[in-house]
Amino acid sequence: MELNFNITENPSYLQVYEFEKYDHEGVRLWLKKNWSFIVYTSVVYVSLIKIGQKWMAERKPYELKKQLVVWNGFLTILSFAVFIRMLPELIVECAREGFYSSLCHFENHNVATSFWGVLFCFSKVLDFGDTLFLVLAKKPVIFLHWYHHVTVAVYCLYVADSSDPSSRWFAVMNSFVHTIMYAYYGLKAMNLKISRKISMLITSVQISQMIFGMYINFLTYFTKVKGVACDRPYWNIEVALMMYASYFMLFAHFFYRVYVSRSQQQKLKRI
Structure with missing residues (x-):
């Protein structure tokens, strides 16, 4: 299923920079x-x-402390840039057309959001670099870590050419x-x-992301079942739902094992 939508280079709600004006059809x-x-690439990675x-x-x-600071600093800046450049379109879409439209249609799509969306997809390959630091530091590479990296990268680059409207929510x-x-x-x-509560909060936010991702997929699926127009193919919804459900279970298990189970064990040791 290919979507028909217009990408404006001069939206009224966002200044588009010259470097963001790219050949989106050619890239697609x-x-x-x-x-x-x-x-x-994923097979080689694993x-x-x-x-x-x-x-x-x-x-x-x-010992890779300096390299880790630079690497994580770079990815922090890149992630923040994607967030602040893609968020305005979602806000405008929701305000003008409604939440449902932001999931199912491209009514206010602009080239800057499209540019950063593509960059976001390719950045998932960069995320593989996280694992290099774990291996060189002889730290465990758990299933959640590499499974999440691989499936997100494959999904993003597979669906990128179809420009799924809900992908803006996933990317943001x-x-x-x-x-x-x-x-x-x-x-x-x-x-x-840094307080242990901060890492707990980050994992909690990740789990919340998975819950909202499942909600988006359930909502668009049953919307289509009812016969309401939604520019998301069923296969895309089903794959995304399975991914988010698996992430939810894995992150929830990780949270329990690291923050709940260990805390209980430590309390028992004190008795």
């Missing part, structure tokens, strides 16, 4: 033809985790969470003492 067609590169862990088995962990939510998350990691790399 390229992604439609070449999206599978992310599948091969393979390198195992290879890297074996290579590091007999070696001392690397994710970039907001990543801004906070990478800022936190950067500060931790600087050896700043």
Whole structure:
């Protein structure tokens, strides 16, 4: 299913910079033809985790504090840029057309939002770099970590050519969470003492993101079932729903294991 929509380069609600005016149709067609590169990249990524862990088995962990500060600082800035450039379109869409329209239609789509949306998708490949630091530091790479990276990257680049209206919500939510998350990691790399409550809050926000993501997919699915027009193909909704549901379960389990179960164990030790 291909969507028909207009992308304006001069929206009344947002100043568009010259570097944001790109050949969106050309990029869309390229992604439609070449999206599978992310599948091969993901296979290599997962393979390198195992290879890297074996290579590091007999070696001392690397000290990468400075590199981590730079890396997380860069991703914080990038995530914040995506968030602040994509958010205005959502606000205007909701204000002018309503929340439902923001999920199902592109009534006020502009080239800047489209540009940062594409950049957001490609940035999911950059997120693979997080794992390199874990492997070189000989820290565990849990299933949630690499599964989340791989599935988000594959989904983003697969659906990018169809320009799913709800993807704006997914990108804005994710970039907001990543801004906070990478800022936190950067500060931790600087050896700043941060309350455990902050990390709990970040995980809670991530879980809230998954709940809202499931809500969006359920809402658009049943809207289409009722025969109301919605420019989201069923396969897209179903795949996104399965992803968000799996993330919710994994993040909720992580929260329980790290913050609830450990706290209970520590209390028992004090008795």
